Structure formats: C-alpha cells, structure tokens
Amino acid sequence: MGSMQKITPCLWFDDQAEAAAAFYVSIFRDSRIVRVIRYGEVGQEVHGKPPGTAMSVAFELEGQPFTALNGGPIYKFTEAVSLEVHCETQEDVDHYWRRLSDGGDPAAQQCGWLKDKYGVSWQIVPRVLSGLLSDPDSQKAGRVMQAMLPMKKIDLAALLRAAGG
Numbered sequence: 001m002g003s004m005q006k007i008t009p010c011l012w013f014d015d016q017a018e019a020a021a022a023f024y025v026s027i028f029r030d031s032r033i034v035r036v037i038r039y040g041e042v043g044q045e046v047h048g049k050p051p052g053t054a055m056s057v058a059f060e061l062e063g064q065p066f067t068a069l070n071g072g073p074i075y076k077f078t079e080a081v082s083l084e085v086h087c088e089t090q091e092d093v094d095h096y097w098r099r100l101s102d103g104g105d106p107a108a109q110q111c112g113w114l115k116d117k118y119g120v121s122w123q124i125v126p127r128v129l130s131g132l133l134s135d136p137d138s139q140k141a142g143r144v145m146q147a148m149l150p151m152k153k154i155d156l157a158a159l160l161r162a163a164g165g
Contacts, residue, residue: 010067017068018054027099034058082121097153109152
C-alpha cells in the first residue's frame with residue numbers, strides 16, 4: 001500500500017472542477033484523473049448543485065496530487081497563489097506556456113506568469129532561472145533581471161545571453 005501525499009493543493013472552482021482537471025491532465029505528461037466524487041440529493045438545500053454534478057476531482061500532474069472542488073462562486077483565484085512549472089528546455093517553456101495560456105487573460109502575462117482560462121495563475125520558468133538571478137556576480141544577475149522584466153513568456157536564450165554579458 002503506497003503512502004499518501006501529506007499536503008495536497010485544493011483548487012476551488014464555481015462549477016468547472018471536472019473540466020479544469022481534464023484540461024490540466026491533457027497538458028502534463030504522466031498525469032491522470034484519480035477519482036470524481038459527485039453531489040447527491042442529500043444536502044442539496046445547502047450546496048445547491050444538481051445530483052450527479054462533480055463535487056471534487058482528485059487528479060495528479062506528474063505525480064503531484066491536486067483536488068479540484070466545485071464549491072460555488074464564493075471565492076475567486078488571485079495571483080497571490082500560483083503554481084510553478086519548472087522547465088528544462090525552451091521547448092518545455094513553449095509547450096506549457098502555449099497550452100496553459102490558451103483562453104487565459106493576456107493582461108496577466110508578465111515575467112513567466114500567466115493566468116489560465118479558469119483563472120489559475122501559473123509560473124512557467126526555466127529551472128536555471130533562480131540560479132541566474134541569485135548569481136554571486138551581482139552585475140550578471142542584474143543583466144538577467146533586466147532582460148527578464150519586459151518578457152511575457154520567458155526566453156531562455158535571451159536570459160543566457162544577458163548572463164554572458
């Protein structure tokens with residue numbers, strides 16, 4: 001019997017949990033829907049959802065468990081919480097950026113951050129970025145920061161050129 005992840009992010013949706021989970025699973029390799037729990041007739045006076053509607057969806061993205069909850073329109077996503085996708089190559093950055101930004105808010109795109117069509121904020125970043133920004137050579141780190149600031153989607157080659165001077 002496998003051990004259960006101790007911490008699982010729960011994403012609160014109005015009524016798009018099942019569609020959002022399916023969308024995310026279609027983007028990330030080694031991902032799957034684990035379980036869907038549906039609302040029944042019991043408690044309908046409280047939750048107001050038609051019986052059979054997804055209440056929660058357990059899903060995994062590359063082994064990381066998540067829960068998507070259809071909790072109603074009470075809460076909305078903000079940029080105060082985002083999901084980071086660490087990428088090895090520009091091709092990975094391009095793939096995740098293209099797929100996750102499709103239908104999202106273009107005004108929310110800055111320095112590798114985007115907001116998807118469900119309002120969830122993501123950071124699509126090359127794995128080397130934190131090392132470049134924390135380089136002991138402050139001039140090098142400054143050049144990388146200056147190159148990154150006007151970017152929407154991160155351009156890894158441009159950051160490496162900036163690091164090289």
